[in-house]
Amino acid sequence: MDEESVLQYIREHPNLIEDYIVSPEVSSETFERWSVRRAIKFKKSRRPAPGTPSTGGGAWTEPDLSMKRRVILETSDNRTRILYEITQCCGQLIGTNSLELIVQNDEGAFSCRKTEDGELKLKKVKVNKSADYIQTIVNAGNQTIGEIHFYIPLEPAEKQIVNAICTWSAAANYFSELYTHKNEGSDSQDHQNIARQRKLSNFLLDVARSIFHDIVSMDAVIIKVMNFAQKLVDADRASLFLVDAKNKQIYARIFDVGTGDEEHVRMNNDGQKEIRFDMSKGIAGHVASTGDGLNIENAYDDERFNADVDSKTGYTTKTILCMPILIRGVVIGVVQMVNKHNGSFTRQDEDAFEVFAVYCGLALHHAKLYDKIRRSEQKYRVALEVLAYHSVCNADEVNKLKKIELNSRIVELETIDFNGMRLSELEKPLYAVYMFKTLFSDTLRFETDDLIRFVLTVRKNYRRVAYHNWAHGWSVAHAMFATLVNSPEAFTKLEVSLLDIWTSGYPDIRTFGYLALALYVSCLCHDLDHRGKNNAYMKTMSTPLAAIYSTSVMERHHFNQTVTILQQDGHNILSSLSSEEYKQTLSLIKHCILATDLALFFSNKAKLNVILDKGEFDINRMEHR
Incomplete structure (x- = not known):
């Protein structure tokens, strides 16, 4: 038989090729290799839209990224260069050069391109919203500093990759601005800021690695978040409350009984102890209701503070830093840190926690989903057991x-x-x-x-x-x-x-x-x-x-x-x-x-x-x- 007749036969009998591919004849390794080759071929077939730039080279997809790391470190004082590298990274990881970086500042929007001599060139443009997908990049103040315009449709998984990279870019931009920003402080002060931010960067890497490696239950994630929050701002104690929007309450399953109000301890539907408070009361309730963080230097001077807890436990609360954890602009939890070891909580503590809160939110969100999936799986197994009993002869x-x-x-x-x-x-x-x-x-x-x-x-x-x-x-x-x-x-x-x-x-x-x-x-x-x-x-x-x-x-x-x-x-x-x-x-x-x-x-x-x-x-x- 010649090739054309075989292909014609397969087209007329699609079930034949499907049954063959899913049969034991084709090993898992072979099937995976075919999938990868097909994906690569599909990616290569994508062509950039007219007038769109090329990301060039494949440095971000190489096993050794030491050169790229050196470039970023050497140009850390150049926001545009960092954004350009982020754009290049996104394009190469999803396999397309049909994208464009739009840099935004007080003077307007600028298209960023690389010249033949390797220099970045900005050209003022009217923002074109005709792109198939637009990924915004924001700074710590939630201001848009750039947009990546993709001129091809992206799969959900590709959008997730781009979103994750650009989330990191927000933190990178923040560190870059701290590095270059010189106010009335001395050079030694600048060096201290750099050292502090480098420490925070390393800390956040540890957080991400630990939290996402150990998502086995909601309780495990909560304990890690509390421990990290406590270390982050050098607090004596930390508590994390989740928000029950339906009942307008905040609750915690993991808490130190010595610091809690025993009158509020209840058993939930799963037989676990919980401590619950109304969102209209207390400092944590205020933060959960408004979404605004609170930095309180003297707890007893704040009318929202409940001093009864101290009187029952013998613990003296002095300073409080209470910050919200958000997902898509909605408060899903509140972390309350008590008594900084040295002095009061600072603005730097607040800023550091804002960055940390991104990881908290992602970790809690995924842990909730994991818990739901695990419970659904157990219900599914029980249902199978019941069905098996009733569908098998006795x-x-x-x-x-x-x-x-x-x-x-x-x-x-x-x-x-x-x-x-x-x-x-x-x-x-x-x-x-x-x-x-x-x-x-x-x-x-x-x-x-x-x-x-x-x-x-x-x-x-x-x-x-x-x-x-x-x-x-x-x-x-x-x-x-x-x-x-x-x-x-x-x-x-x-x-x-x-x-x-x-x-x-x-x-x-x-x-x-x-x-x-x-x-x-x-x-x-x-x-x-x-x-x-x-x-x-x-x-x-x-x-x-x-x-x-x-x-x-x-x-x-x-x-x-x-x-x-x-x-x-x-x-x-x-x-x-x-x-x-x-x-x-x-x-x-x-x-x-x-x-x-x-x-x-x-x-x-x-x-x-x-x-x-x-x-x-x-x-x-x-x-x-």
């Missing part, structure tokens, strides 16, 4: 079926026109077990109890719908049984070489498998958990199943239900197969069940009709088989 049903004996051969069952509708609900699973034994006792090792459990659980997982129910599944299995016992020479243990497969174009068998076994199990299970609705309905109504499976929605669900039953304890009738045989048999079962999708059936039927009309059908040819 011991009484198994024992009841085991006590009934059948003739060694039921001849009438071997005819296609056998009427299964006259069988009772007990006889159907009994006959299903009999048919399996008749077909495979000589070639397959299995436990009778496992087989009975498997059949009874399959019956239990068919819903009581009008047509696609247990009686229908049994009927199709019986038709296959009659076909198999009357054509033993055509459906035996099937062994196929790779050469036969590639020359025939047969899509789903890779080495060998038990075709008869797969056919019978597929027929018995092919409509498991059918809801009485077709695929078009499932997609139109945007059901959860349609969100999981893009093609052959119900058929893929039937196959996954089959695998789920096989994986239940005491249900695996294929356990005696080798690992390779097991994989190939499951692959055949999947192929057979997916083939019941009418969207695939009609095309298969059309091909078969052509073969039959030509009088060329041969059961021994893989494509015909």
Whole structure:
């Protein structure tokens, strides 16, 4: 076959390539390599919009960034250069040069470009809002100092990367301005400021590394935030309160009982101790309500301070620094630091905490999400346990079926026109077990109890719908049984070489498998958990199943239900197969069940009709088989 005919065949049969890629034939490493190559190819295909600058070079994507670090350190007094490097970094990390830096100051907006001699050139422009995505860069005073305009659409993950980089750039700009800003202080004072900011920078790096490395629970994050806040401003004690906006309260699960008001300690819905206060009271409540930080030099001079806590604990509160933690402009928490070891809290303490609060907010936000996900996962597991209990046959049903004996051969069952509708609900699973034994006792090792459990659980997982129910599944299995016992020479243990497969174009068998076994199990299970609705309905109504499976929605669900039953304890009738045989048999079962999708059936039927009309059908040819 030539390449074009192969490609044409794949275009007409998209499920073929999908099934091959997700099969064991393709290793995880190969799939990952393909994904990376495709992503790189896609990135390279992006072209800059007319008139947009090129970020040049690939320095930010190189393993060794020592050169870039040196450039930033040497130009730390140049805000424009720092913003340009940030822009370059964003472009190279997401793989595009279709972007532009707009620098903003008191004189207006300027497009920043690099000349051939390496100098940065600013050109005054009217801010163009036609970009596909605009990322703003703000300083410590929440003023916009620059914008990065992207002239291609960005994926959510790419926007997150850009946002994270620009958040760091705000802090970098802040440090740069501290470095260059000279007021009435002496050079020694400047050096002290530089040393202090370098210390803060290192501290914040430790904070980020620690907080985001150890997000295992909300409580763990809260403890870390409190410890870091206390060290940051050299306070004697620190408390963190979260905001309950619905009840207009602030609360804390982690607190020092010696400093709290025991009257406010309660048990929450999860059985944990909490201390709660109304947001209209206290210093922390005021900060939570207004979003404004408070720096109080003498707590007893402030009417909002509750002195009762000191009187009960014997602790003397002198100075307080209480600051909000915000996410998207909304206060989600309040950190209260008490009694600075040396003097009062300063403006520098406030500024340092404002930067630190960004990390607090991100950490608390992600910890909340983590807690929700973890709780949802536990609820999901409980739900699965409940469903498994109610969807698996019980011991009484198994024992009841085991006590009934059948003739060694039921001849009438071997005819296609056998009427299964006259069988009772007990006889159907009994006959299903009999048919399996008749077909495979000589070639397959299995436990009778496992087989009975498997059949009874399959019956239990068919819903009581009008047509696609247990009686229908049994009927199709019986038709296959009659076909198999009357054509033993055509459906035996099937062994196929790779050469036969590639020359025939047969899509789903890779080495060998038990075709008869797969056919019978597929027929018995092919409509498991059918809801009485077709695929078009499932997609139109945007059901959860349609969100999981893009093609052959119900058929893929039937196959996954089959695998789920096989994986239940005491249900695996294929356990005696080798690992390779097991994989190939499951692959055949999947192929057979997916083939019941009418969207695939009609095309298969059309091909078969052509073969039959030509009088060329041969059961021994893989494509015909």
